[in-house]
Amino acid sequence: MDSSEVLFMSINLFDSKGTPLEQQKFTWREISPKPLSKLDDDAFTRVRVILMNGIEQQANRFQHMCAQFNGELRRPLAEIRRTEHHQQTMVNWLLGADHSPLETTIGYEQVAIEVTAAIAQQEPDEYLAQTYRFGMLEDFDHMYRYSALMDRVEGRDANNILQSYTDILPGRPTIEEHRAPEDDLRHHYDHKATLPISKMNALTIFSGEYQTRDYYMNIGPTFSDPVARALYAEIASIEEQHVTQYGSIIDPNETWLEKWLLMEANEVYTYYSCVASETNPRIKAIWERFLDYELGHLHMVTELFKKYERRDPAEILPERLPDPIAFESQRDFVRKVLSEELDMRSVGPEYVDKSQESEASKAYRDHLNSTGSPTEVVADQYRWQPGTELSRKIA
Amino acid sequence: MEQNMKLGMNKTGIDMSPILSKEMMAGSEKVALDGGDIEADMMLIEQFYLDNDGPLGSVPMPGTVKGAVKSTMKMVTGHHPEVFINKLGERLAFERSGVRIYEQLIMKCEHAQANGLPGLRIPLTTLQEFHYQEAEHFQMLVECMNKLGADPTAQTPDADASGIAAMGQMKVIMDPRTSISQALEAMLSLELTDNAAWELLIKLAHDMNLPDMVEKFEHALVQEENHLVQVKQWYEESVRQQDMMRLS
Numbered sequence: 081m082d083s084s085e086v087l088f089m090s091i092n093l094f095d096s097k098g099t100p101l102e103q104q105k106f107t108w109r110e111i112s113p114k115p116l117s118k119l120d121d122d123a124f125t126r127v128r129v130i131l132m133n134g135i136e137q138q139a140n141r142f143q144h145m146c147a148q149f150n151g152e153l154r155r156p157l158a159e160i161r162r163t164e165h166h167q168q169t170m171v172n173w174l175l176g177a178d179h180s181p182l183e184t185t186i187g188y189e190q191v192a193i194e195v196t197a198a199i200a201q202q203e204p205d206e207y208l209a210q211t212y213r214f215g216m217l218e219d220f221d222h223m224y225r226y227s228a229l230m231d232r233v234e235g236r237d238a239n240n241i242l243q244s245y246t247d248i249l250p251g252r253p254t255i256e257e258h259r260a261p262e263d264d265l266r267h268h269y270d271h272k273a274t275l276p277i278s279k280m281n282a283l284t285i286f287s288g289e290y291q292t293r294d295y296y297m298n299i300g301p302t303f304s305d306p307v308a309r310a311l312y313a314e315i316a317s318i319e320e321q322h323v324t325q326y327g328s329i330i331d332p333n334e335t336w337l338e339k340w341l342l343m344e345a346n347e348v349y350t351y352y353s354c355v356a357s358e359t360n361p362r363i364k365a366i367w368e369r370f371l372d373y374e375l376g377h378l379h380m381v382t383e384l385f386k387k388y389e390r391r392d393p394a395e396i397l398p399e400r401l402p403d404p405i406a407f408e409s410q411r412d413f414v415r416k417v418l419s420e421e422l423d424m425r426s427v428g429p430e431y432v433d434k435s436q437e438s439e440a441s442k443a444y445r446d447h448l449n450s451t452g453s454p455t456e457v458v459a460d461q462y463r464w465q466p467g468t469e470l471s472r473k474i475a
Numbered sequence: 476m477e478q479n480m481k482l483g484m485n486k487t488g489i490d491m492s493p494i495l496s497k498e499m500m501a502g503s504e505k506v507a508l509d510g511g512d513i514e515a516d517m518m519l520i521e522q523f524y525l526d527n528d529g530p531l532g533s534v535p536m537p538g539t540v541k542g543a544v545k546s547t548m549k550m551v552t553g554h555h556p557e558v559f560i561n562k563l564g565e566r567l568a569f570e571r572s573g574v575r576i577y578e579q580l581i582m583k584c585e586h587a588q589a590n591g592l593p594g595l596r597i598p599l600t601t602l603q604e605f606h607y608q609e610a611e612h613f614q615m616l617v618e619c620m621n622k623l624g625a626d627p628t629a630q631t632p633d634a635d636a637s638g639i640a641a642m643g644q645m646k647v648i649m650d651p652r653t654s655i656s657q658a659l660e661a662m663l664s665l666e667l668t669d670n671a672a673w674e675l676l677i678k679l680a681h682d683m684n685l686p687d688m689v690e691k692f693e694h695a696l697v698q699e700e701n702h703l704v705q706v707k708q709w710y711e712e713s714v715r716q717q718d719m720m721r722l723s
Contacts (some may be wrong), residue, residue, distance in 0.1 A: 115652075119485045177650050240487040244495035247502050304639075306523035411498060452519035460511035464503045466489045466496065 091401045098375020106166045115176035123243040124407045128354045129174045134291035136168030181299040186241040192219035197410035221251030228459035231468045245409040248464035254455035260440035264324040267429045271331035276398045280346040286326040293319035310454035344378040353404035477654035534561045535629040564631030567616040577606035594655035595713035656713035666703040
């Protein structure tokens with residue numbers, strides 16, 4: 081069975097063997113494909129590209145760490161990881177050179193908002209869903225701050241990238257998102273009791289936030305405007321908090337192979353979601369190809385799991401994949417969360433009203449903000465307007 | 476007509492998604508904004524500037540410091556030779572990049588012609604000639620810097636700044652997705668800057684009483700003026716030609 085057949089039905093993870101690893105080959109021409117069109121492609125094509133880059137980056141990160149702790153797995157990890165690396169390259173190279181770093185940033189925040197909002201709604205575990213809603217409102221505010229930067233420093237409209245799918249409004253103010261490390265830690269799911277979809281959702285959002293943190297850390301210093309440099313430094317710090325938050329919902333009691341199995345299953349699931357929604361036929365073909373590659377990886381890891389753990393992968397994985405991630409505007413849901421949960425804060429793993437915040441977080445934040453806040457400065461009185469706020473002043 | 480000139484499904488404006496855009500605008504209109512402390516904000520911005528206002532770097536010391544001051548440097552006593560060296564270094568770096576930029580433009584034109592892509596047919600021999608002249612200017616500037624005891628391999632602060640300024644134009648010319656006319660517009664901007672820069676360099680050399688260099692730079696300027704006239708003409712033709720095609 082290949083991906084064209086599975087399009088019409090949910091994938092059976094145990095019957096679909098995918099492309100054998102030895103047939104997963106690339107040429108340099110393939111790896112550096114023609115990029116998507118920033119102007120003509122749908123914004124959700126870019127959302128999928130950015131998300132899948134993050135998923136592949138996390139696969140690479142995990143597999144390297146796994147190799148550091150499991151000598152006997154080094155060979156299969158190296159083999160699969162090489163393909164994953166080339167997959168990531170091919171995916172990330174779909175971003176055209178006409179995307180400025182700030183435009184790509186707007187794309188990253190669109191991923192953080194739309195994908196997290198979609199996953200928050202499909203998440204069956206209420207505590208985990210709450211965690212996604214909590215983080216989503218913070219990324220929502222980052223979009224507002226970066227859009228103000230783009231408008232006021234570069235004279236450009238962030239909606240050229242967003243294509244009206246995602247609001248540009250203040251969320252939980254970034255200045256108030258800075259928390260003491262202990263207040264970013266959450267309860268983890270129980271790997272023996274939690275549904276596979278919850279585990280995969282956690283991996284998806286963890287991966288997305290991790291790549292966002294790394295992206296801001298790489299491009300922040302490339303800006304010349306001192307406010308922009310400071311803004312990236314401030315928001316990167318929140319992304320680090322988000323990686324802490326989402327990393328902590330994952331059960332540390334899973335074995336390395338259990339985690340690897342889930343990682344591969346999640347890659348299958350996310351590529352499957354991309355196949356289901358992609359509007360650009362050329363890029364859809366890439367998602368289909370990589371869906372088959374990931375089924376191949378999953379099959380290999382399933383065998384390793386049986387060999388080393390002497391356990392049935394069906395203990396971990398669902399027989400069939402859940403419905404695909406909805407890549408579409410989540411405006412109504414986001415606004416509802418905004419109106420109901422803006423004043424929510426966290427104390428340790430619990431969600432509380434802002435009046436109950438911990439002294440540790442308040443002290444931590446007060447010191448960081450004591451010489452002023454870049455996110456406040458850049459967006460003071462900012463109201464998004466089509467064609468930038470200068471359109472309002474002219475009108 | 477070049478692909479980049481054609482009508483299509485550009486999705487960046489609000490008119491392409493009227494329903495979504497209406498919702499988005501309504502949300503933006505409704506939001507209540509807190510009154511910020513503008514004075515404190517301005518102070519913080521000022522602080523960010525103060526914290527970061529150090530220079531890009533320095534003009535490298537002439538090699539002459541190590542030994543006997545070269546005769547040419549003696550001639551320039553009474554002036555600040557570092558200003559001249561900074562600008563010479565800038566021109567040198569710009570012309571060196573200019574050689575590569577013309578190579579990119581030639582490749583783009585050759586590709587368009589070999590594949591029958593729409594767009595202006597620029598005479599490749601003329602582009603090759605410009606390419607050669609950029610290389611000559613680079614070599615001449617290396618000799619000038621050597622003569623002054625300056626290091627032609629060093630990157631001066633103004634070379635750094637002008638290199639950053641040209642990054643966008645280079646990106647446009649190198650991207651296979653850009654058209655000949657888009658590349659020519661970027662080229663025009665580079666040639667305009669280049670012309671003004673040679674004019675200034677001639678004045679500086681004159682101020683420094685370096686008649687040999689004045690002569691060499693004037694020769695380079697004549698060639699650069701020709702580049703500018705040609706590029707501007709090609710650029711205008713490339714756009715207007717397509718406009719006419721659409722009407723016909």
